[in-house]
Amino acid sequence: MGINLGDIIKDGRDIYGDGVNVAARLEALAEPGGICVSRVVRDQVRDKLAFSFEDLGEQHVKNIARPIRVHRIVLGERRDRAETATRGPPQNPPLALPDKPSIAVLPFQNMSGDPEQEYFADGMVEEIITALSRIKWLFVIARNSTFTYEGQAIDVKRVGRELGVRYVLEGSVRRGGGRVRITAQLIEAETGVHLWADRFDGSLEDVFDLQDQVAASVAGVIEPTLQVAEFSRAASRPTTDLTAHDLYLRANALVFSRSRQIPEAMDLLAQATTRDPNYGPALALCGLCCFLCCLDGKTVEDWGPDIRRSADLARRALRAAENDPTTLANAAITLAYCGEDIEAMQALVDRALTINPSSARAWHAKALLNLWAGETELASKYEDASVRLSPRVRTGWALHLYGAAHLIERRFHEAVPHLRLAVEEEPAFIEPYRLLAACCAHLGRIDEAREVVERLRSFTPLVVPPQIPYRREAHREVYFSGLRLAAGEAA
Numbered sequence: 441m442g443i444n445l446g447d448i449i450k451d452g453r454d455i456y457g458d459g460v461n462v463a464a465r466l467e468a469l470a471e472p473g474g475i476c477v478s479r480v481v482r483d484q485v486r487d488k489l490a491f492s493f494e495d496l497g498e499q500h501v502k503n504i505a506r507p508i509r510v511h512r513i514v515l516g517e518r519r520d521r522a523e524t525a526t527r528g529p530p531q532n533p534p535l536a537l538p539d540k541p542s543i544a545v546l547p548f549q550n551m552s553g554d555p556e557q558e559y560f561a562d563g564m565v566e567e568i569i570t571a572l573s574r575i576k577w578l579f580v581i582a583r584n585s586t587f588t589y590e591g592q593a594i595d596v597k598r599v600g601r602e603l604g605v606r607y608v609l610e611g612s613v614r615r616g617g618g619r620v621r622i623t624a625q626l627i628e629a630e631t632g633v634h635l636w637a638d639r640f641d642g643s644l645e646d647v648f649d650l651q652d653q654v655a656a657s658v659a660g661v662i663e664p665t666l667q668v669a670e671f672s673r674a675a676s677r678p679t680t681d682l683t684a685h686d687l688y689l690r691a692n693a694l695v696f697s698r699s700r701q702i703p704e705a706m707d708l709l710a711q712a713t714t715r716d717p718n719y720g721p722a723l724a725l726c727g728l729c730c731f732l733c734c735l736d737g738k739t740v741e742d743w744g745p746d747i748r749r750s751a752d753l754a755r756r757a758l759r760a761a762e763n764d765p766t767t768l769a770n771a772a773i774t775l776a777y778c779g780e781d782i783e784a785m786q787a788l789v790d791r792a793l794t795i796n797p798s799s800a801r802a803w804h805a806k807a808l809l810n811l812w813a814g815e816t817e818l819a820s821k822y823e824d825a826s827v828r829l830s831p832r833v834r835t836g837w838a839l840h841l842y843g844a845a846h847l848i849e850r851r852f853h854e855a856v857p858h859l860r861l862a863v864e865e866e867p868a869f870i871e872p873y874r875l876l877a878a879c880c881a882h883l884g885r886i887d888e889a890r891e892v893v894e895r896l897r898s899f900t901p902l903v904v905p906p907q908i909p910y911r912r913e914a915h916r917e918v919y920f921s922g923l924r925l926a927a928g929e930a931a
Contacts, residue, residue: 442466443477445484462508468861469499469510473535479509535604535831542579542605545569547590548622551614561613562587563689564622568609568654573765573796581605582800582830584696600629603831607635611654618644624654644682681719687712688722695729700868702729703738720761724770727753731777736870737902751778758788768792769805777909782813800830807841814912816845836866843875847922848915852879863895870900877903878922889926903927 444466446459462478470476482493492514498507545568550561566583573580581603589599596608611624625637642650691708694701709726713719731750734743754771761767772788786809792802803826811819823841839862846855856879862872873896880889893903904923910916 441475442468442470443475443481445478445480458504462504464857464860465499465504465508466510468864469496470512475513477511477513479511482511534601537604537606538579540577540579541607542581543572543607543609544581544586544599544603544605545572545583546586546594546599546608546610548610548624549612551612552616559689559693560615560686562590562693563685564613566689567648570766570796573798576797578798579605580798580829582798584800585830596627596629597632605629615644620644620650622650622654681716684712684715684719684722687715688719688725691722691725691729695725695732698866698868700866702732702736705729706733718760720757720764720767721770723753723760724757724767724774727751727757727774728770731774735777735905737900737905743906747778750774751780754778763795765792765796765799765802768795769799769802773805773808776809776812779909782809782911785809786813798829800826803829804837804841811841811845811848812909812911814848814910814915816849819845836862836869836872839865840869840872840875843872843879847875847879848910848912848918850882850918852882855879856883868899870896873899874903874905874923875919877926878919881922881926882918886925889922890928893926893928904929 442463442465444459444463446462448459466476466478476496477493493511494514496510496512499510545565548561548565550558552560565586569580569583569586572578585603594610596610599608600606606629608627608629609624610627611622614621620642622640623638624640626635627633628635638654640650640653687708691705691712694705694708706726706729709722709729712722713726716722727750730746730753734746734750751774754774757767757771768788769792772785772792775788776782776785786806789802789806789809792799793806796802803822807819807822807826810816810822820842823838827835827838839858843855843858843862846852846858856876859872859876859879862869863876866872873892877889877892877896880886880892896903904920904927908916908919910919
């Protein structure tokens with residue numbers, strides 16, 4: 441939440457002006473569950489309320505010419521009123537522990553001395569997270585949240601509070617020649633006590649076995665009765681080709697980066713699937729990229745064949761890796777967009793969540809499919825579950841979904857703040873611009889809608905896409921009519 445004190449301009453049910461803009465920027469600076477206020481608010485209430493303020497200094501924020509002084513409200517305790525500039529960055533408000541054992545696997549340190557090998561260490565962590573996630577009674581934080589700590593000095597107690605977990609796993613990877621060494625240690629977050637540590641050495645040909653050994657050892661510490669056989673190499677190894685696996689990891693990083701480099705990722709995935717034509721995760725991600733290229737306007741000349749290719753890749757992925765949760769989620773999103781029966785696609789996502797209840801990606805897929813089916817309340821509920829499993833991930837994709845849900849419900853005023861933040865959080869993500877332009881047009885703010893369209897045109901010539909996946913005619917109509925009005929096209 442962001443709180444500011446200042447003049448506003450009222451236009452019917454809408455309000456705007458610098459006072460509102462500053463409050464919106466304060467909200468964006470606040471941690472999940474936290475409250476940031478401007479200096480004028482702090483000065484008005486600092487001696488009247490039973491909590492204190494932490495000075496975050498002057499912050500430069502988008503579309504505000506001058507820096508603003510930001511203060512974080514410290515709830516639940518009184519601190520010395522003397523606020524100094526020497527304080528370190530604020531800690532996130534603690535999250536409640538889940539009702540089952542919970543763990544966060546932090547980025548492993550790359551000890552190879554080669555920055556180009558960073559993706560290898562990241563891939564190792566992702567595989568360990570995947571292996572642990574197969575334990576249905578274990579709550580596992582998604583990689584996108586744990587990777588926000590990459591390159592930082594780690595305080596495991598702070599990590600435990602911010603992510604709401606009982607255990608933290610950290611370690612390092614050293615890769616050289618044909619050998620790899622993994623070190624790992626398990627720590628109880630609340631006390632900082634080291635529960636277990638070990639070192640694993642092996643050849644690159646056996647790297648997947650090493651990942652399974654680490655995962656099995658950690659699980660054995662948390663739950664002694666767990667059978668190590670649950671982590672056998674044969675359980676769900678998607679490929680035995682290490683180069684194909686490396687190419688997939690590089691592509692995955694490009695797809696979900698802030699710059700959203702879809703065509704470059706597709707080139708890597710084409711190489712991966714050439715090496716291993718039955719590599720399910722790579723096929724599913726390639727299918728997802730293919731329809732995203734269409735949606736982003738990268739293939740405006742020949743939409744139909746590329747959509748059919750997306751569906752074909754998704755079906756191949758399902759045949760190759762029918763029990764991989766990420767493959768199921770990505771294939772379900774792609775096939776639903778391409779027009780497949782949405783209830784059947786929801787069943788695929790439910791199967792993914794049966795296999796891995798801690799898959800943030802699968803919960804996001806479930807939310808997206810419910811949005812397209814018109815079940816907006818369920819969509820928001822499932823997106824909340826995805827965000828809880830990945831509380832430190834960039835929030836652009838979640839804000840996009842919340843904004844889309846408000847748009848198709850014709851709650852345009854509520855949609856606009858979500859979508860404005862979405863385009864700032866993920867500037868290369870095309871769809872939030874379309875939704876924002878449509879909302880502004882429906883609100884009668886045509887000049888503002890046209891400005892959003894002009895910004896959209898700097899990314900793509902395809903302002904109005906040929907098709908959208910919403911199943912209800914009323915939802916398609918509110919989307920297209922608003923967007924065409926914003927673009928100056930005939931209805």
